[in-house]
Amino acid sequence: MHQQVYHSQQIQAWERRWFEQQNSSYGLMQQVAWSIAQRLHEQFQLLNIKKIAVWCGAGNNAGDGYCIATYLSQWGYRIAVFATELGTSKDLHAAYETALQNQVNIHKINLSNDQFDHHLDQQFDCHIDALFGIGLNRDLDENWxxxxxxxxRQDGLKVAIDIPSGLNANTGQTLPICIKADFTFTVLALKAGLFTGKGKEYAGKxxxxSLIPNDNELSPIAKLAPENVHLAKRAAYGHKGSYGHVLVVGGHAEMGGAVMMSAEAAFASGAGKVTVVCDAKxxxxxxxxxxxxxxxDINLLEKQEIEALLDHVDAVCFGMGLGRDDWAESQYHQWYPLIRQAKNLEIVLDADALWFLALNPELLDSHYYLTPHPGEAAKLLDCSIGEIENNRIDSIHLLRExxxxxxxxxxxxxxxxxxxLWICTVGNAGMGTGGMGDVLAGMIASLKAQLHTEISLHDIVTLHAKAGDILAKSGQRGLQAHHMNSAIYQVVN
Incomplete structure (x- = not known):
């Protein structure tokens, strides 16, 4: 069963339906806190953690924090709570009063000054973040x-309750800064913002x-792509014609590397044959x-030769290094209509093909695979890169629409x-380098040429990311796209 991911409003509505069935909201808060405290206790014993700071805001997320502080203090941990003024929630006040009754040491935070800093002269082994929950959707002011x-700035382990404070639960964007957690214990269900945008950086593990049963009205907005991808075993009688012929088209006179990396990735992914059409230089x-x-040679092919070539391949990967000048535009308008009319082709549009598609938008079939980065997505949707990054999930839905x-x-x-919709949970920051997209495009064309509907697009994205993780075992900085082939060879096998 794939892990499902939800929007914060769905989670909140699910909670309300649970409480409308006469289930106790404070009882659920206590259960959440008890479950998290037990898990923390196991970790703290392994890590020899004894002194803990709990940071509590004004909402029910803070109530979780007070309850966790109470349970941990009962087990003998030295607890200090740093707290703002309480909100109006009855559950929050009940959790606060219980903490006081258990003699938990609570220091009030005055948001208008730094007076709480002197309490931090003592060293804490762990900081628990219960400042904000999933309802936060505004930029934090200077005090927060x-x-x-x-x-x-503090040393020690950082633990977030539900979501790191300052992170948008649905988009994964910071508001504008965020607690950088080592661990996040997210309550009831997974939130999309923990896995895309900046969420991966700030959420930690x-x-x-999960404490209440799903109901029929709860609907996920995405799934986490499985990390383990198993490709079908090859038949002993196979030959190069059995495993797909990939055509890579692009390669402006000034940009030859992109088609080269796509083609090599196609071979590394198992394609039987690969042809590159590019400038002869x-x-x-x-x-x-x-x-x-x-x-x-892309400059010597006439219409009939292109048609004949397209008839003999299983997948075409179009746009890498094509350019955006007059020559590139003429090549796009020569190739694209012929690609469109070819039968039984798996078609990957990347890089400059996406640029020209944005200028000439049309509806595409399900055998088209489009791979924009945020800048290309912004061009396709006629908006800013910031708008794409501020809500990546909405953006991909708009592209599809x-x-x-x-x-x-x-x-x-x-x-x-x-x-x-699927979210990839593997990959690393070292993959943010020129050519990685060309490698992905080559992998998609290759694996679709070999397996067609037997492999999904999200599985290919995962294989690409896992290859990057293999390379990053020796370090992320300096990782280069043309080094991916040996790692791709490993993950497809």
């Missing part, structure tokens, strides 16, 4: 930003505290790296929309 900066360099790649086809919105926690 100062508190979060203070917490982040995510665990779910790149042919010698391509052959010197990969003599098994077949080559055609406008163009149809299947989509990958690349970035931290890459999103894939094939049959439904």
């Amino acid at each position: 930003q100062r508190i979060i900066q203070c917490v982040n 995510v665990s779910v505290v 790149h042919h010698q360099a391509i052959l010197s790296r990969a003599p098994n790649i077949m080559l055609r 406008k163009y149809q086809g299947q989509w990958v919105l690349k970035g931290s926690g890459s999103l894939t929309y094939d049959d439904e």
Whole structure:
């Protein structure tokens, strides 16, 4: 069963329906806190943690914090709570009063000054963040930003309750700063913001505290893509014609590297044959790296030759290094209509093909795979990069609505929309380097040429990310796209 991911409003409505059935809201708060405290107790014993600071805000998330502080103090931990003024919630006040009755040491935070800083002269082994919950959807003012900066400056383990304070639960964007947690215990169900955008950086290791049963009205907005992808075993009688012929088209006279990396990734992913069509000035360099790649000069092909070539391939990967000048535009308008009319083709549109698609928008079939980064997505939707990044999930839905086809919105926690929305949970920041998208495009074309509907787009994105993780075992800085082939060879096997 794939892990499902929800919008914060769905979680809140689910809670209300639970309470309308006469279930106790304070009882649920206590259960959540008890479950988290037990898990923390196990970790604290392993890590020899004894002194703990709990940071509590004014909402029910703070109530979880007070309850956790109470339970941990009963087990003998030295607890200090740093708390703002209480909100109006009865559950919050009950949790606060219980903490006082158990002699938990509570220090009041005055948001208008730094008076709480002198309490931090003592060293804490762990800081528990219960400042804000999933309802936060506004930018924090300077006072709250100062508190979060203070917490982040402290040494010791950082633990977030439900979601790191300052992180938008649905978009994964910071508001504008956020607690940087080592662990997040998210309550009831997974939230999308923990896995995409900046969420992956700030949430740390995510665990779910699931205490009430799902009801029929609760509907996920996405699923986490499975990390383990198993490809079908090859038949002993297979030959190069059995495993797909990939055509890579692009390679402006000034940009030869992109088609080279796509083609090599296609071979590393298991394609039986790969042909590159690009400017002839790149042919010698391509052959010197990969003599098994077949080559055609893009400037010499007439319509009939292109049609004949498309008839003999299983997948085409179009746009890498094509450019955006007059030559590139003429090539796009020569190739794209012929690609559109070819039968039984798996079609990957990447890089400059996406640029020209944005200028000439049309509806696409399900065998089109489009792989924009945020800048390309912004061009396709005629908006800013900031608008894309501020709500990546809405953005991929808009791309799908406008163009149809299947989509990958690349970035931290890459999103894939094939049959439904998936979030990739593997990959690393070292993959943020030129050429990684070309490698992904080559992998998609190759694996679709081999397996067609037997492999999903989100599984290919996961394989690409896992290959990047193999390379990053020796360090993320300096990781380069043309080093991916050996890692791809490992993950597809």
